[in-house]
Amino acid sequence: MFDFDSEELNQQTLFVEVILPLAIPGTYTYRVPKHLNALTEVGKRVVVQFGKSKIYTAIVSAIGQKAPVKYEAKYLIDVLDEKAIVTQQQLKLWQWIAEYYLCTLGEVMAAALPSALKLASETRIVLNANPDFDKSLLNDKEFLVLDALELKHELSVTDVTKILAQKSVFPILRSLFSKNLIYILEEIDEKFQPKKVAVIQLNPLYQDKENLKHLFAELEKAPKQVDALLGYIKLAKSGKSVKKTDLLEATGVSAGVIKALVDKEVFIAAHEVISRFTHPDLTAVMDFTLSDAQQQALSALQKSINEKSVTLLHGITSSGKTQIYIRLIEDYLALGKQVLYLLPEIALTGQMIDRLKVYFKDQIIVYHSKFNDNERAEIWQKVLNNEVKIVLGARSSVFLPFADLGFVIVDEEHEASFKQFEPAPRYHARDVAIMLGTIAHAKVLLGSATPSLETYFNALNNKFGLVKLAERYGGVKLPYIEVVSIAEERNRKLIKEHFTSVLLEGINTAIANQEQVILFQNRRGYVPILICQTCGNTPKCINCDVSLTYHKASGKLHCHYCGYKEDNITECPACASKHIAYKGLGTEKIEDDLKVILPDVRVARMDYDTTRNKNAHQVILNDFEDRKIDVLVGTQMVAKGLDFENITLIGIINADSIIQFPDFRAYERSFQLLSQVAGRAGRRSKQGKVIIQTYDAKHRVIQQVVNHDYESMYHEEMIERRQFKYPPFYKIIQLNIKHKDLGMLLKISDAFAKLLKHYLGDMVIGPHSPLVGRVRNYYIQTITIKIDWASQSLSKIKVLLKEQISVFEADKANKGAFIIADVDPY
Ligand SMILES: Nc1ncnc2c1ncn2[C@@H]1O[C@H](COP(=O)(O)OP(=O)(O)OP(=O)(O)O)[C@@H](O)[C@H]1O
Numbered sequence: 001m002f003d004f005d006s007e008e009l010n011q012q013t014l015f016v017e018v019i020l021p022l023a024i025p026g027t028y029t030y031r032v033p034k035h036l037n038a039l040t041e042v043g044k045r046v047v048v049q050f051g052k053s054k055i056y057t058a059i060v061s062a063i064g065q066k067a068p069v070k071y072e073a074k075y076l077i078d079v080l081d082e083k084a085i086v087t088q089q090q091l092k093l094w095q096w097i098a099e100y101y102l103c104t105l106g107e108v109m110a111a112a113l114p115s116a117l118k119l120a121s122e123t124r125i126v127l128n129a130n131p132d133f134d135k136s137l138l139n140d141k142e143f144l145v146l147d148a149l150e151l152k153h154e155l156s157v158t159d160v161t162k163i164l165a166q167k168s169v170f171p172i173l174r175s176l177f178s179k180n181l182i183y184i185l186e187e188i189d190e191k192f193q194p195k196k197v198a199v200i201q202l203n204p205l206y207q208d209k210e211n212l213k214h215l216f217a218e219l220e221k222a223p224k225q226v227d228a229l230l231g232y233i234k235l236a237k238s239g240k241s242v243k244k245t246d247l248l249e250a251t252g253v254s255a256g257v258i259k260a261l262v263d264k265e266v267f268i269a270a271h272e273v274i275s276r277f278t279h280p281d282l283t284a285v286m287d288f289t290l291s292d293a294q295q296q297a298l299s300a301l302q303k304s305i306n307e308k309s310v311t312l313l314h315g316i317t318s319s320g321k322t323q324i325y326i327r328l329i330e331d332y333l334a335l336g337k338q339v340l341y342l343l344p345e346i347a348l349t350g351q352m353i354d355r356l357k358v359y360f361k362d363q364i365i366v367y368h369s370k371f372n373d374n375e376r377a378e379i380w381q382k383v384l385n386n387e388v389k390i391v392l393g394a395r396s397s398v399f400l401p402f403a404d405l406g407f408v409i410v411d412e413e414h415e416a417s418f419k420q421f422e423p424a425p426r427y428h429a430r431d432v433a434i435m436l437g438t439i440a441h442a443k444v445l446l447g448s449a450t451p452s453l454e455t456y457f458n459a460l461n462n463k464f465g466l467v468k469l470a471e472r473y474g475g476v477k478l479p480y481i482e483v484v485s486i487a488e489e490r491n492r493k494l495i496k497e498h499f500t501s502v503l504l505e506g507i508n509t510a511i512a513n514q515e516q517v518i519l520f521q522n523r524r525g526y527v528p529i530l531i532c533q534t535c536g537n538t539p540k541c542i543n544c545d546v547s548l549t550y551h552k553a554s555g556k557l558h559c560h561y562c563g564y565k566e567d568n569i570t571e572c573p574a575c576a577s578k579h580i581a582y583k584g585l586g587t588e589k590i591e592d593d594l595k596v597i598l599p600d601v602r603v604a605r606m607d608y609d610t611t612r613n614k615n616a617h618q619v620i621l622n623d624f625e626d627r628k629i630d631v632l633v634g635t636q637m638v639a640k641g642l643d644f645e646n647i648t649l650i651g652i653i654n655a656d657s658i659i660q661f662p663d664f665r666a667y668e669r670s671f672q673l674l675s676q677v678a679g680r681a682g683r684r685s686k687q688g689k690v691i692i693q694t695y696d697a698k699h700r701v702i703q704q705v706v707n708h709d710y711e712s713m714y715h716e717e718m719i720e721r722r723q724f725k726y727p728p729f730y731k732i733i734q735l736n737i738k739h740k741d742l743g744m745l746l747k748i749s750d751a752f753a754k755l756l757k758h759y760l761g762d763m764v765i766g767p768h769s770p771l772v773g774r775v776r777n778y779y780i781q782t783i784t785i786k787i788d789w790a791s792q793s794l795s796k797i798k799v800l801l802k803e804q805i806s807v808f809e810a811d812k813a814n815k816g817a818f819i820i821a822d823v824d825p826y
């Protein structure tokens with residue numbers, strides 16, 4: 001007998017469309033060698049050659065029988081997966097992202113897949129030293145690769161191809177990955193390395209008492225092994241893992257003894273990850289009851305979620321939104337569905353993660369870009385196999401292959417960090433999450449105390465459901481906000497450095513009451529700008545069009561755009577004058593000044609500079625929680641998600657530097673930021689206080705913050721947005737044209753704008769120089785397109801733009817130039 005179907009399949013000539021992880025338009029067609037016909041499937045990874053000699057992992061997006069017309073299709077080299085690793089829903093989502101954000105499918109794939117799943121010729125591989133591993137378990141080829149790595153420490157995939165003298169090396173590398181013997185070297189230096197410990201488990205066979213008795217009898221002639229076994233039984237409570245080091249210490253036997261027992265399959269050697277976030281006293285939240293207000297909000301949410309695809313929960317700071325999310329998540333778990341919980345920044349929300357982990361235990365998994373790649377690949381598989389129910393993640397977790405997604409939460413939906421700036425796809429995770437919800441038929445909940453204007457607009461227009469929670473948990477009042485005029489204090493000579501007498505008094509009172517304080521300043525460094533008082537020159541970055549910032553800790557001038565540093569100056573490089581003035585003020589100086597003014601107060605700082613090292617956030621926050629710090633000075637980082645009971649005072653050093661920002665979102669952003677920072681105060685029993693220092697006490701945004709008046713902010717902003725043609729009424733697409741030669745750039749960007757105006761008329765604005773006109777040696781000109789999307793077809797305009805951009809980039813006259821498209825720029 002022969003199987004007719006598969007016989008027939010094996011005879012057919014198949015072609016596949018594949019997505020390559022590159023910024024090339026469209027998909028590519030490859031011919032399937034007959035022996036791989038039956039294995040080929042949409043969503044599986046295949047190995048292909050692209051260009052002269054490069055090898056890539058690609059994803060099959062379609063299967064057909066037509067040969068390409070314009071080129072001769074090459075053969076696939078290999079099919080890597082037994083089961084598709086990219087779902088149909090994901091392929092749809094990728095397609096949408098590429099179209100919406102004007103990028104290529106390959107760019108979406110590159111962002112979506114962890115590197116371990118998309119090896120290419122240039123991928124560099126490093127040895128993950130594990131002396132415990134028994135090399136006799138490796139096959140010859142694996143052994144060869146490992147051997148080479150031991151010698152050279154680092155190899156590219158091309159190197160491996162040469163060593164093994166064969167084209168398809170990915171299966172071998174995959175096997176080494178799964179044994180955790182190698183990992184991918186990544187550009188990013190601060191990887192989150194999970195802490196792993198070697199553990200010993202007992203073969204489940206010996207949970208049976210009879211079997212165990214026999215085992216002891218068998219081991220009679222090996223007393224050391226008996227010791228090890230007895231030691232294990234003593235240490236292991238209820239048949240769980242025992243740390244290898246503990247076992248060695250407790251029994252005094254050698255590692256060889258344990259290995260002998262592993263070889264006899266009595267013990268099982270394994271590795272277990274231990275959490276870095278674990279906090280001992282986090283059990284209190286286990287059972288809780290919702291307050292009446294929370295319960296009402298929950299019922300309203302359940303109703304709204306039923307009726308609408310997307311719902312907004314507008315709940316003030318400390319109203320207990322997280323607790324409500326927990327109840328809703330439980331609803332979906334009961335249905336057996338998966339849940340995606342998006343957070344703006346994982347490192348800053350360790351506290352919340354801890355709370356949820358304690359609650360949901362191993363049903364929850366955390367996913368973000370600081371995890372190492374093997375782990376991300378592992379999580380990918382678990383989500384795909386529906387082994388994980390809840391994913392708590394930063395923006396990139398919208399790319400995970402959910403098998404059965406039911407519910408998506410976007411917490412702090414207004415946060416700018418949901419938007420990816422570099423590289424493409426320049427997506428907004430909230431908006432991608434909404435599309436993911438549509439494709440996967442999952443419901444979406446957006447939560448915020450200060451929603452973005454877009455979201456609130458959609459809610460008021462009935463496109464989204466809307467539920468409000470206007471009461472803090474425990475009935476604590478929102479903080480009292482006091483505005484202090486810097487000018488007035490200055491006139492009355494009450495100001496010390498940058499601290500008004502009101503703020504200093506506030507700090508002193510809080511500390512006398514053994515309470516804690518947060519001081520917020522939106523610039524880091526010591527002083528942002530140096531100015532020569534004779535000629536007005538300010539030192540600028542050699543690569544970018546920005547002033548350098550003086551950092552006292554390094555004693556150098558830093559560029560915040562490219563990282564360039566140079567020695568501080570004592571005389572002006574332009575005119576040699578020694579009259580250098582320092583202007584502006586960063587977190588580093590605030591910290592320093594405060595230490596001088598209040599020498600007994602324990603001051604610490606949290607900003608980009610103090611948190612670069614792994615776990616630095618956690619250390620600072622733990623110290624703060626343990627009350628080893630009285631005053632925490634920080635940038636935006638202190639505004640997010642912190643929930644400490646003992647903070648009673650928040651000081652805003654200079655509100656004007658936030659509000660006076662040349663951006664159409666400046667007022668919306670300032671309101672959000674100031675309200676969120678203020679929301680950190682008085683979250684438990686006592687009403688908190690906020691002191692805002694400003695030159696412009698009457699400014700409408702400041703008044704709106706003082707009155708906790710989101711509605712007024714919204715309505716006043718919307719009038720301006722409509723008048724000046726900004727979102728949510730208009731869609732904005734920015735085309736940033738870059739070139740190293742300014743003259744050339746001006747010429748070609750002018751020409752390109754003219755061309756676009758021919759098609760799109762006065763929707764096209766510019767070109768103009770952006771705020772920072774040169775970054776990393778590239779000059780930039782921006783063309784802005786404002787689209788009245790109620791009356792225009794957004795997708796038609798995007799197709800036109802995509803076409804024109806590729807024509808532009810193919811044109812020899814534009815050599816050296818490239819265009820970066822940013823849809824919904826922030
Ligand atoms: N029903 C409840 N039972 C016990 N504790 C609660 C309850 N609701 C809220 N809390 C506690 O109140 C505090 C504030 O809640 P939560 O952090 O969820 O507020 P939030 O609305 O997310 O605030 P923000 O927007 O400011 O982050 C937390 O410490 C939380 O544990």
Ligand SMILES: [Zn+2]
Pocket residue numbers: 541542543544559560561562563564776
């Ligand atoms: Zn620079």
